[in-house]
Amino acid sequence: MTNREIAKTLEKVADILQIKEENTFKIRAYRKAAESIYHLDENLTVLYEQNKIGDIPGVGKTVTGHIEEMIEKGSLAYYEELLEEVPYGVLEMLAIPGLGHKTAKIIYENLGIDNIEDLLKAVEDKQIRELPRLGSKSEYNIKKGIELLKESYGRANLGVALPMAEEFIKYLDVIEGIEEAVIVGSARRGKPQVSDIDILVASNDFAVAKANIINYQAINKIETIEDNRVSGRLTYNVEFEIILVKPADFIYNLVWTTGNHTFRDKLLGAKDPDEFKNIPDEGSLFDLLNMEFIPPELREDEGEIELAKSYDLPELVTEQDLKGDLHIHSNWSDGACSIEEMTDACRDLGYNYMAITDHSKSLHISSGLNEERLRAEGELIDKLNSQREDFTILKGIEVDILKKGELDFSDEVLQELDLVVASIHSNFKLDVDKQTDRLLTAMKNKHVNIIGHLTGRLLNRRPAYELHMDKILDGAVKNKVVLEINSHPDRLDVDEVIARHASLYGIKLAINSDAHHTRDLLNRKFGVLSARRGWLTADDVINTWDITKLRKYLDNKVK
């Protein structure tokens, strides 16, 4: 079993214990162990061989035994026993927003419902409102929750789909019958969510290629095998489709299958595919069309074809352009790593600077810093900075924006910092006017440099809160506030549409990782893809600038 599968099993154990209303600290212990394993750098099997499972923080004697059993047998008897009492379908119901362990228990015990389909039927039969502590509003919310959940069934976040696609490519690269394999479709365009993974394969022998493709171990189910196509489902039910073409037709099909439908029809619909046989790369195809190469992320028919014809496309920002990260957590609040570890990881990425932006005091759940701890953290940062000439740690905070737009720290505290990221972490359901005013009020504070994850969306989990975006962009311009593209694949917020608008307004953006662990720094890949989809250049993104230019911009904010 992989680390991820083991973590997931422990998480499910915690869920069942919670439904059974066992000791809350025992439940928390299982969750903590699961979390710890989920974020583990080392492979558990390797630690097992070195007899070091027990060294993992939060993993004691009992859980060590569980993990060893899962590695040895591929399953956990304790979990199987628990499932006898609480069926797996009841655990799946927990994915419905607003439906927690207590409610799941009430529904299961009173109505015997143990899957989402039956739950939906009970909602429609108005059975839920009859249960203790539940009424018609809860019933309605459950219905809405199930609808939201079902929408997400057919869509995978890029953070899940892209690594799976890359693994698949690794397999395709070494099997017989395949000359070349690349990711195409919406995953190649970097869309935050994809309906499936599309892969284009060049092959001289489709029969051999197909016979080998279907042996890929991560395939859960093959749905169709046609002449030049194989489709089915991978782990986590993610759909895939493999399209086979002859090597001579590869580049034409690469362009044909990468862009969205209107793009490809507009670009190639009137062309004879044979005109593009045996060309070496995509650049040659665009040359033959007398236009500039269009990066995959732009191939959406949003004006890029016209600009490519006049060789006027913007030069999009790249990962290599980034010189720092301006939203990073450490173990002073809810991060997993020390400031020193985050510094080393940023230096390894070639960065020249980073901002430590831990949470502020109101966010108790994330161990937000009070004034005193913030000052102490600043002293440590001063000390670390004095030891290094070539790297700068900016003293920052991710300060909570409170209900009416006031900030969690006074101006006196904020003015001591190099950088202030202000974010909303509560009261998501204010009406659109109040929520807009709240953010505008926060932006007016002279110390606020960046608004973190502007709309608060969590892909497949929580919709964005509503805002009058024109007013927000206006406020950002007037107050010289930078908007963040949060690179976490569950957020990618602001999105490409807002990013493109913002840059047209003259607003600067920051591609931030919001890292809570050194490995999260690599999420920048997703942030950069989103920025490119928003047509951003390096100059639009403040963390591509050198530290001098960046500091000057930040200092200019304070009037």
Added chain:
DNA sequence: GCCGTTTTCGGCCCGACTGTTTTCAGTCG
């Protein structure tokens, strides 16, 4: 169930919102 330069036993994370309520339980971040 985990953990320990105050503890091998007795602590562990809490405040706000929502929906169901006449005083609070459940969910979420």
